[in-house]
Amino acid sequence: MATGAPWGPVPSRCHLGRAAVQRVTLLPGPPGHQGMCPQESVYCENKCGARMMRRLLPQHALAECPKRTQPCAYCAKEFVFDTIQSSHLSVYIRVLPGDYDNLLEWPFSYRVTFSLLDQSDPSLSKPQHVTETFHPDPNWKNFQKPGASRSSLDESTLGFGYPKFISHEDIRKRNYVRDNAIFIRASVEIPRKILS
Structure with missing residues (x-):
């Protein structure tokens, strides 16, 4: 190998100088180059x-x-x-342990509402929010009082929600996405006796 020769393919002509006849000589790369090139x-x-x-x-x-x-x-x-x-936006609620669990009534049985907010200009058209409401089943373990043994990462209590809340196609039909942001409102109807 010649000193100072370039690494890689080197085109060369045959000894007769014909342009149509060409061969390529591959020179070895520097040590360790193969597998890192x-x-x-x-x-x-x-x-x-x-x-x-x-x-x-x-x-x-x-x-x-x-x-x-x-x-x-x-x-x-x-x-x-x-x-x-996926093809849909999904929304879920999950009961997690908190500092005030002993002050709340269990099982969790309050009405929950999810709303995807339409960000259209209300002066141009009436907003068409997408809304779903449910009442938790008090017998379902996901709505029982969280215990010390139930961590926030416990996969046996994944929560409840809507895996197909709204399709991506329907999201594009109105101004649910504006400035690359969406707004989802999750509300829980809390009885008056807890509020007072």
Whole structure:
């Protein structure tokens, strides 16, 4: 190998100088280059099946890979991105332990209402909020008084809600999303005797 020779493919002509006859000589790269080359075509490390140049892997893993993980801001668990994608917006309520549990009446039996707020200008059209209401079943374990043994991460008490509250298609039909934000109101009807 010649000193100072460039690394990689080197085109050269035959000894007759004919342009049509060409061969490529591959020179070995620097030690350790193989397996680290940013131009090398590799498969995604998350096993999503995508193949790309190694230098594009970080961006793919961060924002494009359907097998990337997304941490939940509430429970700190990580979920695979393609398992949390769906065709609908879902809403849930879950009873968690708190400092004032001994002052409340159990089981939790108060009416719960979820509303997706229409952000259309009310002077142009009447807002069409999407609303669902339910009364908890007092026999269901998810609405019993949380005990010390029941942690906030206990998967046996996942709560109650609507996995198909509204379709993504219906969300786009009105101004439910405005400035890249949605507003969901969750209200609990509390009896007067607790308020007084």
